[in-house]
Amino acid sequence: MSTPKKDPYIALRYKEFRAYVLARFLITIAVTMQAIIIGYEIYELTNSKLLLGFIGLAEAIPAIGNALYGGYIADKSDKRTMLVMFVGIYTILCAALLFFTHTSMIASIGKDNVVIIIFVIIFLTGIARSFSGPASFGLAAQIVPRDVYQSAITWSSSAWQLGAVLGPGIGGLLLGILGITHTLSIIVIILSIAVLAILYIEKKPVQFVPQNESVVESALQGLKFVFHNKVILSCITLDLFAVLFGGAIALLPVYAKDILHVGAEGLGFLRAAQAIGAIIMLMYLAYFPIKKNAGIILLLAVFGFGVFIILFGISKIFWFSMFCLMMSGALDGISVSIRHTIVQLSTPDEMRGRVSAVNSMFIGSSNEIGEFESGATATAMGTVPAVIFGGCMTCLVVIVTYFISPSIRKMELNDAT
Numbered sequence: 502m503s504t505p506k507k508d509p510y511i512a513l514r515y516k517e518f519r520a521y522v523l524a525r526f527l528i529t530i531a532v533t534m535q536a537i538i539i540g541y542e543i544y545e546l547t548n549s550k551l552l553l554g555f556i557g558l559a560e561a562i563p564a565i566g567n568a569l570y571g572g573y574i575a576d577k578s579d580k581r582t583m584l585v586m587f588v589g590i591y592t593i594l595c596a597a598l599l600f601f602t603h604t605s606m607i608a609s610i611g612k613d614n615v616v617i618i619i620f621v622i623i624f625l626t627g628i629a630r631s632f633s634g635p636a637s638f639g640l641a642a643q644i645v646p647r648d649v650y651q652s653a654i655t656w657s658s659s660a661w662q663l664g665a666v667l668g669p670g671i672g673g674l675l676l677g678i679l680g681i682t683h684t685l686s687i688i689v690i691i692l693s694i695a696v697l698a699i700l701y702i703e704k705k706p707v708q709f710v711p712q713n714e715s716v717v718e719s720a721l722q723g724l725k726f727v728f729h730n731k732v733i734l735s736c737i738t739l740d741l742f743a744v745l746f747g748g749a750i751a752l753l754p755v756y757a758k759d760i761l762h763v764g765a766e767g768l769g770f771l772r773a774a775q776a777i778g779a780i781i782m783l784m785y786l787a788y789f790p791i792k793k794n795a796g797i798i799l800l801l802a803v804f805g806f807g808v809f810i811i812l813f814g815i816s817k818i819f820w821f822s823m824f825c826l827m828m829s830g831a832l833d834g835i836s837v838s839i840r841h842t843i844v845q846l847s848t849p850d851e852m853r854g855r856v857s858a859v860n861s862m863f864i865g866s867s868n869e870i871g872e873f874e875s876g877a878t879a880t881a882m883g884t885v886p887a888v889i890f891g892g893c894m895t896c897l898v899v900i901v902t903y904f905i906s907p908s909i910r911k912m913e914l915n916d917a918t
Contacts, residue, residue, distance in 0.1 A: 512653035524698040529664025534672030563627035572858025575635035587633035599685035638857035723855025778830030796912030802835040807895030814888030
């Protein structure tokens, strides 16, 4: 009797998951559009490169600082309602940004006050992110069966990557054509549609009821779980260092202008390259999911990521630099697929929010911190040596992990139960 063919679209057969993926796609587009607009407006108002560097940190610091509590609240709450609430808060904050960046308001209260208000909005967005991330992670696991998790993660990650590719381009284009007020209005509409998509999902049962432990003790259980689960800890640590040291994205403007000499248009292609590579790989994994030797494949993918970051660092040819970034994105797509599947399968239902919070502390905000690290090392070493150093450190972390973590070498996706 022949084995039934694997359905690459199996997760999308569930109507609630389709609504979830649509919401994730729309939220990603809206958030990345808003990031482009905020950076442009801050620089327009202040002409300060230093303040541009603090935008990411202004969101990452509250997101990390409040992550454990956000995970605790997500576990003891209805995740659908919680996600609606905080995406709604995103929408309100975007509307506030629209109001305070209007030319009449800038003229009324002054540029300096508007800049302060923008950073307050960014900070509040970071707090909202610390709640919405764990709620989203937990909700995704409640709308598809366990045997569909890998397919669901592939399509969810693809939606995020596609939004990350389209968002900056659409945001920049609309900003140039329509101006900041109308572009922010469109973002508010996009976020509102995302809220409606989430509302299409039915409320799910709460799977965690706090016992006699304190809020702090309960929130810390996610941290204890991750540190006692060697496979999850190894996966998260690997991804953390890959993003932290391999974060060449922050230095792309320097490469576009001073090294590759391709200007703003080339910068747009470079920024999209990693996400395009990740989308292609995730589409491949939808048809050919990883089943065997997952640990070894993960190690090779992260090592390869580091190698291509090094090659990008030394490249002076635009098409080869694009190729290196696309390959690094493709290999990162493998890492994301394996890591998210392991975390979903290994985490008890009643702890998904808190484990997701720990994951976000390690990974979710490491992009911003990685950009800060890249900027600091580039200032100290120079641009090219900084990128090469980051890639080498990523490869070194993989080698060390291979020898000190036999559990990850032997890891199989079907073992994570």
